[in-house]
Amino acid sequence: MQSSKEEFLARINKVSKDTLMETLEIEIVDYGDDFLIARMPVTSKVHQPDGVLHGGATAALAESVGSFASHIFTDLENYFVRGLEVTANHLKSVKEGFVYAKATFLHKGRTTQLLDIRVTDDDDNLISICRLSTISLPKKK
Known part of the structure; x- marks a missing residue:
């Protein structure tokens, strides 16, 4: 029998089907009261031509995990969440893992x-530092 944490992770990962997250194999792997963690495999699928992780894939990972966090901590019955801005400072290269x-x-x-x-x-090792701003807007009734 799955724990409630495992069930929650399975449920939130299920909504990634047929999305960019599925294409990049991004998976939410842990959460707590004030954080959310996702992982992405570094393969040729997310490499730039010289064989290291593409910054755009890193930004997509960052926006995905940040947006999920905003969704989890928002009243989605009455509000919807949209990203406003994502920034990324890349500090180190990664080839695999x-x-x-x-x-x-x-x-x-x-x-x-x-x-x-x-x-x-x-x-x-710290690879990138990213920031994401999101907005919660009321759903029209």
Whole structure:
């Protein structure tokens, strides 16, 4: 029998079917009261031509985990969430293995949210530092 955490992770990963997250094999792997972690395999599918992780794939990972975090902590019955801006500073190259993106809130406002996303490799080396701002807008009744 799965624990509630495993069930939750399975449920949120299921919504990634037929999306960019599925294409890039991004998977949510852990969460807590103030964070969400996703991982992505580093293969030729996400390489730039010289054989290292493409910055755009890293930005897609960061936006995916940050957006998921905003969704999880928002009243989705009454609001929808959209990304406003993503930035990424790439500090180190990766050729293989996995990269992990940990999203934490810097600001969790009623309307806008700002997330810090740290991308690390299998050895916990810092690969990129990203920021994502999102907005929660009321659904029309």
